[in-house]
Amino acid sequence: MWENPTLEAExxxxxxxxxRAIYACSLAIVGNASDADDIVQDVCxxxxxxxxxxxxxxNFRKWACTVAxxxxxxxxxxxxxxxxxxxxDEVLSRLEQVRSGASELFELRRDFLGGCLAKLSAQERQFxxxxxxxxxxxxxxxxxxxxxxxxxxxxxxxxxRKLAECIDKTIERSL
Amino acid sequence: MTKPHSPIAEVRNLADxxxxxxxxxxxxxxxxxxxxxxxxxxxxxxxxxxxxxxxxDRAMGASAPEQSMRVTLENLRIxxxxxxxxxxxxxxxxxxxxxxxxxxxxxxVLSGTFHRPVGNIINLSDNARGSxxxxxxxxxxxxxxxxVSIADGFLSLQLPHVLVDLxxxxxxxxxxxxxxxxxxxxxxxLVSKGGEGxxxxxxxxxxxxxxxxxxVEYSVGKGTHVSVNRGRAEASLLDWxxxxxxxxxxxxxxxxxxxxxxxxxxxxxxxxxxxxxxxRNRGKIRSITGDIRTCTQxxxxxxxxxxxxxxxxxxxxxxQSVILDQALVVNGKTIxxxxxxxxxxxxxxxxxxxxxxxxxSITFMGRIAAVAVESRDLNSTDTTFGLSQxxxxxxxxxELELDEDEIQLSDDQRxxxxxFGMSPPTFLxxxxxxxxxxxx
Numbered sequence: 001m002w003e004n005p006t007l008e009a010e011x012x013x014x015x016x017x018x019x020r021a022i023y024a025c026s027l028a029i030v031g032n033a034s035d036a037d038d039i040v041q042d043v044c045x046x047x048x049x050x051x052x053x054x055x056x057x058x059n060f061r062k063w064a065c066t067v068a069x070x071x072x073x074x075x076x077x078x079x080x081x082x083x084x085x086x087x088x089d090e091v092l093s094r095l096e097q098v099r100s101g102a103s104e105l106f107e108l109r110r111d112f113l114g115g116c117l118a119k120l121s122a123q124e125r126q127f128x129x130x131x132x133x134x135x136x137x138x139x140x141x142x143x144x145x146x147x148x149x150x151x152x153x154x155x156x157x158x159x160x161r162k163l164a165e166c167i168d169k170t171i172e173r174s175l
Numbered sequence: 176m177t178k179p180h181s182p183i184a185e186v187r188n189l190a191d192x193x194x195x196x197x198x199x200x201x202x203x204x205x206x207x208x209x210x211x212x213x214x215x216x217x218x219x220x221x222x223x224x225x226x227x228x229x230x231x232d233r234a235m236g237a238s239a240p241e242q243s244m245r246v247t248l249e250n251l252r253i254x255x256x257x258x259x260x261x262x263x264x265x266x267x268x269x270x271x272x273x274x275x276x277x278x279x280x281x282x283x284v285l286s287g288t289f290h291r292p293v294g295n296i297i298n299l300s301d302n303a304r305g306s307x308x309x310x311x312x313x314x315x316x317x318x319x320x321x322x323v324s325i326a327d328g329f330l331s332l333q334l335p336h337v338l339v340d341l342x343x344x345x346x347x348x349x350x351x352x353x354x355x356x357x358x359x360x361x362x363x364x365l366v367s368k369g370g371e372g373x374x375x376x377x378x379x380x381x382x383x384x385x386x387x388x389x390x391v392e393y394s395v396g397k398g399t400h401v402s403v404n405r406g407r408a409e410a411s412l413l414d415w416x417x418x419x420x421x422x423x424x425x426x427x428x429x430x431x432x433x434x435x436x437x438x439x440x441x442x443x444x445x446x447x448x449x450x451x452x453x454x455r456n457r458g459k460i461r462s463i464t465g466d467i468r469t470c471t472q473x474x475x476x477x478x479x480x481x482x483x484x485x486x487x488x489x490x491x492x493x494x495q496s497v498i499l500d501q502a503l504v505v506n507g508k509t510i511x512x513x514x515x516x517x518x519x520x521x522x523x524x525x526x527x528x529x530x531x532x533x534x535x536s537i538t539f540m541g542r543i544a545a546v547a548v549e550s551r552d553l554n555s556t557d558t559t560f561g562l563s564q565x566x567x568x569x570x571x572x573x574e575l576e577l578d579e580d581e582i583q584l585s586d587d588q589r590x591x592x593x594x595f596g597m598s599p600p601t602f603l604x605x606x607x608x609x610x611x612x613x614x615x
Contacts, residue, residue: 132234
C-alpha cells in the first residue's frame with residue numbers, strides 16, 4: 001500500500017481521526033490500558049491489510065471500531081482460556097452493543113471530565129497524572145517508591161470518587 | 176472492607192479493579208452477575224472504563240495518541256517493506272515459512288535462548304515516557320527480541336560491553352546482545368573493550384563497530400546517517416534483500432549518509448553538536464538506580480520551588496572536563512590545581528504533599544573527587560561548574576540537613592547513594608558531585 005501515496009495519505013487521515021475511538025472500543029472490552037495498547041496495534045495492522053476492502057462511501061470509524069471490538073473480544077477469549085476466568089461471550093457482546101450505541105454519551109462525559117479536572121488543585125492533578133502516566137501497576141509503583149500501597153490507593157480512590165460525583169452533578173444540571 | 180451502598184457504586188469499584196488489574200476471579204464473577212442483571216450497571220461499567228481511558232490520555236499528554244499512532248504506522252511500514260518482495264511467493268511460502276517458524280521456535284525454546292535477558296535500562300530522564308509498545312522502568316531487564324520505544328525524553332541501555340543511548344522519539348528492536356535494529360529515531364552506541372563488532376541495522380544500512388562511539392539516525396524518507404565520535408565504524412548500504420552493496424569506513428569526526436531508495440552511500444558533514452546533546456543528557460554517568468532521573472533540557476532556574484521534583488532526585492550534568500587553574504577546597508578536601516573535573520548537581524525540591532522520601536544511587540565512569548554538601552561550597556562553585564543558562568539558589572537552605580539527609584560513597588569512589596528527607600518550610604536540597612575526568 002505504501003507504494004500508493006494517495007491511498008496512504010487517505011488511510012493515515014482516516015486512521016488519525018479514528019484513533020481515539022479505536023482505543024476507546026478496545027479499552028471497553030479488555031478493561032485495562034496495557035492490553036488495549038496491544039489491541040490497537042493489531043487493529044491498525046488489520047485495517048491496513050484490509051483497507052482495499054473498505055468502501056469509502058461508508059464510515060471508516062464504524063468499520064474500525066467493529067474490527068477493534070472483534071480483535072479485543074478474541075483477546076479476552078484467549079486470556080479466559082489461559083487464566084480460566086474472564087468475561088463470558090454474553091457479557092462481551094453486551095459491552096459491545098452498549099458501547100456502540102452510546103458513544104455520544106461517552107463523548108459528553110469526557111467533555112465534562114475536562115471541566116471537573118480543572119477544579120482540582122495543582123497537587124491533586126499532579127498526583128492523578130503520576131498514577132495514570134505509569135505503565136506499571138499502581139501497586140508496583142507504590143512498592144518501588146517505598147510507600148504504602150494503601151495510602152496511595154485510598155488517595156486515588158478519593159480523587160476518582162470526587163471526579164465521578166462532579167461529572168454526575170454536571171450532567172444533572174445540564175438536563 | 177465495607178460494601179458499597181448501591182450496585183452502581185459496586186460496579187464502579189469493580190471497574191476500577193479491572194482497570195488497575197487488581198480483579199480476582201470471585202470479584203469478576205460478581206461483576207459479570209451485575210453486568211448481566213441490569214443495563215444501568217453495564218452503562219456504569221463502560222462509563223467508568225471510559226473515564227479511566229480519558230484520565231490516562233490526559234496524563235500522557237495531548238500528543239500521546241499521535242505519538243502512539245506514529246509508532247504504529249512505523250511498524251506498519253516495516254511490515255509493508257518486509258513483505259513486498261515476497262508478494263508473489265506468498266501462497267507457497269506461507270506454509271513453508273510456518274513449518275520453519277515452528278521448528279525455529281521449538282529450537283529457541285529448547286535451547287533457552289528465546290527472550291533471554293541481554294541488558295537493562297540504566298538511565299532515564301525525568302520526562303522519559305514509553306510509547307505504547309511497552310513500558311519503561313529504571314533497571315528493567317531487556318530481553319532478546321523485545322522492542323524498546325521512547326516517545327519523550329532520554330534513556331540508556333546497558334548491553335554487554337555496549338552502552339546504548341536513545342533520544343526520543345526512537346524505537347529499537349533488540350535482536351541479540353550484539354545486534355540492535357533501529358526502527359526509527361536516534362541511537363548512540365558507546366562500545367567498550369570486548370564489545371567490538373556490535374551491529375546497528377536500519378532499513379538502509381548495517382553499521383558495525385570497530386571499537387568506537389558512534390551515532391545512527393534513521394527515519395523513513397530521510398535515510399540513515401552515521402556519525403563517529405571516537406574510533407571507527409564500518410557502514411554498509413543494504414539492498415532490498417538486506418545484502419550490502421557499498422561499504423564505507425567512517426572514522427572519528429566523520430559522518431556518512433545511506434539511502435536504499437536512491438542507492439546513496441556518501442560522506443557528509445560531521446556535526447559534533449549531536450554528541451553534545453548526549454553529553455548534556457548523560458555526561459559521564461555510567462548508571463543510575465532508584466528514584467533518580469537525569470534531565471534532557473538544562474533547567475533555567477534552580478531556585479527554591481521553581482524546579483519541583485515531586486518524588487525523585489534530579490541529576491544535572493554541569494560543566495564537563497574543567498581543568499582547575501587553582502586548588503579547589505570542597506568539604507575540607509583539597510583538589511590540586513591542574514586536575515580535570517566534571518560536575519553534576521543533584522537537585523531535590525519536593526512540595527509539601529510529597530508522598531515519598533526518594534533514595535537512589537549514581538555510578539560514574541570516573542572516580543568521585545569530592546562532594547559539596549554545604550551552601551558555602553555549593554555557592555562558591557556555581558560560577559565555575561554551574562550551567563551558564565541556569566540560575567542557582569544562594570540561600571543556606573539549599574544545603575543538606577545532616578540529621579535527615581544521607582549520602583554514602585562506595586569503596587571504589589565511583590558510586591554515590593542518596594537518601595534525602597523532607598523538612599518544611601523549605602524543601603530544597605542540593606549536592607554537587609565532582610568527578611575526575613582523567614578517563615577522557
